Amino acid sequence: APDLWGPDQWHKNYPIAKGHHQSPIEINNKEVHYDRSLLPWFASYDPGAAKTILNNGKTCRVVFDDSFDRSVLRGGPLPGVYRLRQLHFHWGSSDDHGSEHVVNGVRYAGELHLLHWNPKYSNYLDAVRRTDGIAVLAIFLQVRRTPKPEMKRILEEINAIKTKGKEAPFPNFDPSILFPKSHDYWTYHGSFTTPPCEECITWIVLREPIIVSSDQMAKLRSLSKNAENEPELPLVDNWRPTQPRHYRMVSASFL
Ligand SMILES: Clc1ccc(Cc2nnn[n-]2)cc1
Ligand SMILES: [Zn+2]
Numbered sequence: 001a002p003d004l005w006g007p008d009q010w011h012k013n014y015p016i017a018k019g020h021h022q023s024p025i026e027i028n029n030k031e032v033h034y035d036r037s038l039l040p041w042f043a044s045y046d047p048g049a050a051k052t053i054l055n056n057g058k059t060c061r062v063v064f065d066d067s068f069d070r071s072v073l074r075g076g077p078l079p080g081v082y083r084l085r086q087l088h089f090h091w092g093s094s095d096d097h098g099s100e101h102v103v104n105g106v107r108y109a110g111e112l113h114l115l116h117w118n119p120k121y122s123n124y125l126d127a128v129r130r131t132d133g134i135a136v137l138a139i140f141l142q143v144r145r146t147p148k149p150e151m152k153r154i155l156e157e158i159n160a161i162k163t164k165g166k167e168a169p170f171p172n173f174d175p176s177i178l179f180p181k182s183h184d185y186w187t188y189h190g191s192f193t194t195p196p197c198e199e200c201i202t203w204i205v206l207r208e209p210i211i212v213s214s215d216q217m218a219k220l221r222s223l224s225k226n227a228e229n230e231p232e233l234p235l236v237d238n239w240r241p242t243q244p245r246h247y248r249m250v251s252a253s254f255l
Contacts, residue, residue, distance in 0.1 A: 014196045020244075021191055021246070021248065023190030024239075025190065025244075026105075027101055027102070031245070032186060032250045032252045034254070038077060039077075040183055041075040041077075041183060041185065042073070042074055043071075044071070045072075045084060045174050047172045047173055047174040049070045050170050050171055053157045053160075053161055054161060054167040055162065055163060055165070057164035057227075058225065059238055060158065062088070062170055064084050064085060066117070066124070072116070073137060076204050077202055078202060079132065080120065081119065082118050082119070083119050085115050085124060087112065087175055088115070090193075092109060095143040095214055098237070098239055099239065100239045101138060101205055101242070108141055108142050110217060111138055111139070113136050114139075114175060128192075131199065133200040134198075134202070136202075136203055137206070139206045142209035142212070143214050147212060147216050150177040151216055153170075158219050158220070158223060164227045179206075180210050182208040184208065185206050185252075186203075187202065188249065189201070207254065221236050
């Protein structure tokens, strides 16, 4: 059956969805350009900034206090500090797919996005209208037999936010505990991967995935996209297919 609201239809309401700076994209070694001028990136997150965890019907999201430069990302390709606003996940209906970016043909089971905005703009909604408004740190989730203990706190809250609109307190959490060892990254200019698909994102995609277990991925898949009193609709496959790269350069911070 034709999916009336699927990614191929978004351009009808949001023409930019067919723009030339859309995300996600395929990252292929042969087309990547090593840029030795790229700086390392740094996250300085205050655990006290974590506020709540929410099922918004399209993902599991943790929101942070972004009323001042409390938790920030800086360095890398960024011109200054960017404020952490929220993190969320993308995943599939099985372990063999679910990530948004694809690396040399490899799809990972999921992808963690930490979304930051440029405080040179008066607020987040203004920032999403600017090409340098948003920075997303993207981290692949790779399934192996070993769970990632640092994922436990998020996954333990899943039972409290099973259905769309459910929210729970999520205090004292520093998302940098989720980071892999290596800070090597690719960077390119792109967009939100859901409507309105604004082309306002500096993407920082980490080369090293974090390792999670199949059970941990199954926990994410136990979320529902329906509200409590509605028929059960599993929240899975909330990833957008890769988009044309057009003439964009993907730079690598590593050789
Ligand atoms: Cl909460 C949320 C916010 C944005 C998206 C889509 C997206 N755009 N860029 N990264 N993720 C999905 C869920
Ligand atoms: Zn995302």
